[in-house]
Amino acid sequence: MSLMHAILGFLRRAPQTGYALKNERFDKSVAYFWPADQTQIYKTLEKLVENGFATTEIEIQSDRPNRKIYSISKSGKEELERWLRDSTEPAVTRDPLLVQLFFSDYINADDLLEVLTKAKSYHEKHLEKLQAIHINTIARCTTREELGARLTLELGLKSKQAYLEWLDQASDAVTSMQRKHLRAKHK
Template identity: 45%
Template sequence: MSLAHAILGLLQQEERTGYDLKISCFDRCIAHLWPADQAQIYRTLDKLVEQGWVTCTVKIQHDRPNRKVYSLTEAGKAELIRWLQCPQPLPTIREPLLMQLFFAAQLPNEAIIQLLEQQLAAHIEKLTECEKIDLPALGDRCASREQMMQRLVLELAIRREQTYIDWLKTAINVIGDVDI
């Protein structure tokens, strides 16, 4: 998966500015799936325009800076459809905390527990953010197809965070019970 495909998918929903993509989409909607900073988004938009997958229209504003509004082209739609139909490889997961824990036998238990508790707090915060996302429940007949797809993804993100939280609590208890 690339940032480009995420942007194509978001522009398929509606035309947007780079700022709209950052604030309304990446920060509020899909940060739990694919984070991106503003510079990455603008660099990718420039590449998408060069590839002919996105067009950019400048909208003149008299009281504020002009806005560059991006929209999907037919070629961009075709690329998005192609990508949506491609199976994806399993992601390479890099977990710095797990590497620390793997080598942490030389640390006192209190130091290890402190690391785990910091991660626990971060995962609880992320779970809380995911749970705040307002999407219809699975099986809600009033929900659109798009909302159901988004809800399915959100459910996995919530379960992943809850699993990590449960594991961290177990690890804290195990290390707290070990006399070294």
């Protein structure tokens, strides 16, 4: 289970709270290939403590809510390293747009083109975000830690670019088939 190991990875970097894991770690990096929900993170942290992979201590704060700071344990480090070396869990993608496209013969071509256009603008915005992060990341990349972050980001960029190219191809293919059918009708 990768969420568990992603959390172990972040705890290995530094002890921290569930809140920080969600807002400063997941949402700002791995969310692109492993989105995680707040509830899910808190639940998994409890499980890590149950399994002895992490420990927790409460920090009492006067002006803010108390915090539970989680730290990785020795067996947690072992488990993380084992998983990093051994795991061959396959990737899972679920893309509703492809389902729409697969059955798109039940709507007319113009409606389909609109669906594709909307998808394009959504993915373009996402690409811009990734590019912005990339500019700040690529410059200095001297450590293994930075390399890992850079490479995962670069797959994101590459996939996004491929997806956008494909969206254009798809729109073109739909348009040209539409023309063909119109010509056939007018004969």
